[in-house]
Amino acid sequence: MTVKRPDVLVVGAGVIGCSIAYALVKRGASVTVLERETPGGVTSRAAAGMLVPTAEGLPAGPLLDLALQSLAMFPSLAAAVLEEGGVDVEYSRSGVLLPAYTDEVAEELRARANSGQDGSQWLSRAEALEREPLLAPSLHGALFQPNEGHVHPVKLTDGLTQAAARRGAAFHFGVEVDGLVRQGDRVVGVRTGGIERHAGAVVVATGSWSGALARWAGVAVDVQPVRGQMVSLRVVPQPIRSVVFGRPGYLVPRRDGTLLLGASQEWVGFENRATAGNLAMLLEAGKRLVPVLEQATFLATWSGLRPGSPDEAPILGPVRGLEGLALATGHFRNGILLSPVTGELMAEYLLHGKAKPLAPFSIERFGERKPTKG
Ligand code: GLY
Numbered sequence: 265m266t267v268k269r270p271d272v273l274v275v276g277a278g279v280i281g282c283s284i285a286y287a288l289v290k291r292g293a294s295v296t297v298l299e300r301e302t303p304g305g306v307t308s309r310a311a312a313g314m315l316v317p318t319a320e321g322l323p324a325g326p327l328l329d330l331a332l333q334s335l336a337m338f339p340s341l342a343a344a345v346l347e348e349g350g351v352d353v354e355y356s357r358s359g360v361l362l363p364a365y366t367d368e369v370a371e372e373l374r375a376r377a378n379s380g381q382d383g384s385q386w387l388s389r390a391e392a393l394e395r396e397p398l399l400a401p402s403l404h405g406a407l408f409q410p411n412e413g414h415v416h417p418v419k420l421t422d423g424l425t426q427a428a429a430r431r432g433a434a435f436h437f438g439v440e441v442d443g444l445v446r447q448g449d450r451v452v453g454v455r456t457g458g459i460e461r462h463a464g465a466v467v468v469a470t471g472s473w474s475g476a477l478a479r480w481a482g483v484a485v486d487v488q489p490v491r492g493q494m495v496s497l498r499v500v501p502q503p504i505r506s507v508v509f510g511r512p513g514y515l516v517p518r519r520d521g522t523l524l525l526g527a528s529q530e531w532v533g534f535e536n537r538a539t540a541g542n543l544a545m546l547l548e549a550g551k552r553l554v555p556v557l558e559q560a561t562f563l564a565t566w567s568g569l570r571p572g573s574p575d576e577a578p579i580l581g582p583v584r585g586l587e588g589l590a591l592a593t594g595h596f597r598n599g600i601l602l603s604p605v606t607g608e609l610m611a612e613y614l615l616h617g618k619a620k621p622l623a624p625f626s627i628e629r630f631g632e633r634k635p636t637k638g
Contacts (some may be wrong), residue, residue, distance in 0.1 A: 270293075270294040270295055270296040271285075271288070271293040271295065271463070271465070272387075272463060272467060273296045273453060273454060273464065273465070273466050274288075274298070274466075275468050276297075276299060276468070276473075277297050277304065277305050277425065277437070278304065278306070278469065278473070279304075279417065279424065279600055280592050280593070280595060280607075281299070281305070281315045281469035281470075282424035282603075283603040283606055284610045285428040286428040286433070286607060286622040287607035288433075289431035293365075293434065295432075295433040296434045296435075297434070297436070298439045298441060298456065298461070299436070299437050299439065299484060300473075302437055303435070304422060305471070306416070306536070307472065307570065308599065308600065309568070310567060310569075311600050312414070312494060312514070312516045312527065313414045314412075314514065314601070315412055315413050315415060315575065315601045316414075316507055316601070318376075318409040319362055319412065319509035320361045324475060327576075330334060330602060330605055331598060331601055331605075334606070335411070335412065335601065335606035337604035337605060338626065341635040342415070344425075344579060345423035346423070348430060348431070349422075349423040349424065349427030349428075350538065352419065352423075353416055353423050354416035354419055354518070355415045355559060356413045356520050357412070358413065358505060359411075359413065359455040359505075360413070361409075361410070361506045361508050361566070362406070362510075363389075363399055363405075363406040364404045364405055364407070364411075364550070365390060365400070365510075366400060366405055367406070369511065371437070373386065373405075373407040374407075376510070382409065383406060383411055384410075384534075385408050385410070387407050389403055389405045391405075392405055394509065395408065395506070396506065397444060398554050398556050399508070399554060400554065400555055400608055406599055410430060415518050418453045418521075423502070424603075427494060429537075430578055439456050441454045441456055441476070442480075444478075444480045444481055444589070444638075445460050446463075446481070449585055449586065449591040449638060451465075451481075451588040453466065453548075454466055456527075461531050461635060465588050465589070465614050466588060466595060467592055467614070468485075468591050468612070470593065471570075471593055471595070471599070472488070474498055474593040474594070481635045481638075482635050483586065484633070485579065486579070487593055488572050489531075489532075489533060489534055489568075489570055490569065490571075491528065491530040491544040492527045492530075492597075493538045493543070493566070494526055494527050494546075494566055494568070495526070495543060495546045495562070495563075496522050496523065496525070496578075497525060497557060497560035497561060498522055499560040499561070500521065502521055502559070503523075503554050503556050508553055508554070510552070513525060513546060513549025513553060515553060519626065524545070525549070525550040525557075528542045529635060534569065536567055536568070538565040551552055570595075572594055573575060573594035573596060574630060575629070578595045578596075578602060578606065578625050579625060580610065580625040580626070581619060581625060581627075582613075585634065586635050587633040589611065590614060593598075610622075622638070
């Protein structure tokens with residue numbers, strides 16, 4: 265059995281797959297999205313939603329350029345998703361504050377501010393406490409980056425899904441892809457159970473699960489799951505205004521008064537569960553940054569699996585020897601941040617062949633790939 269052939273079939277309905285689907289339907293393409301789990305996939309729903317390339321310390325070069333390009337897209341994307349998808353994604357340019365509690369960190373952060381490269385400012389202790397009065401007062405000062413902020417990752421993913429669906433994208437949930445349909449070097453679709461689903465092009469946007477391409481076509485995709493555990497708390501009133509990015513631990517204030525506290529970084533395979541040890545570690549980190557969190561109401565803890573590539577940059581674009589197939593995976597700690605630009609660049613590549621902006625993120629940077637014969 266085969267089903268109606270879309271221009272593009274996207275495997276994975278996390279934020280990356282949904283962003284690609286939305287960018288494609290905006291350009292008039294017909295799109296089908298297949299997701300093994302429920303809407304939003306697994307990892308995007310676990311994210312904190314920080315939009316903080318400075319705080320994440322992305323090195324100057326193609327990844328930082330991509331991140332800044334994507335960051336600049338959020339105001340218009342948020343407006344479009346509200347209008348077309350009916351979802352307020354809670355985009356906030358709250359700024360991000362990196363407090364320094366040791367001389368060493370203060371020196372490093374002050375040097376970054378003094379380099380004047382990214383518009384971040386060094387705040388004295390008094391200035392930092394004026395901005396965030398409930399920070400632990402022993403800080404030496406802080407780096408403040410006013411241009412960055414956060415978004416609600418679940419609302420962003422859901423909003424992109426709604427907006428894409430309203431423009432005609434078809435979403436199928438609980439559908440697992442178990443192989444590619446190939447004609448020689450060309451990928452012409454995917455197999456799900458007994459069904460062949462043909463498409464003009466196939467995009468693999470399955471995050472930590474992208475390694476399945478090795479089973480499907482003998483191509484190793486260099487992505488490992490990197491577990492991140494999160495906590496949510498409530499303190500009334502909300503104790504911070506900006507994202508606070510400590511070492512360890514970060515805090516993200518949500519509009520509904522929830523405070524997110526993240527995150528562990530663990531290489532434990534696909535073991536997607538929250539542990540008592542990490543919960544204790546995160547609560548301690550949060551309390552050290554903002555002591556009133558000792559009195560916070562504990563709401564929940566959960567975990568997600570970041571798709572980590574060897575150089576922590578995404579893997580985007582074609583795979584030589586598998587014409588008609590493209591990858592959009594490996595976004596590691598920055599999937600939410602990079603979702604708008606990934607959607608736009610992938611759509612331009614898939615529909616208009618514009619491959620150049622994707623070149624720095626090619627899978628071939630990790631070595632040549634030789635698919636098995638189709
Ligand atoms: N972007 C934050 C994290 O991955 O924990």
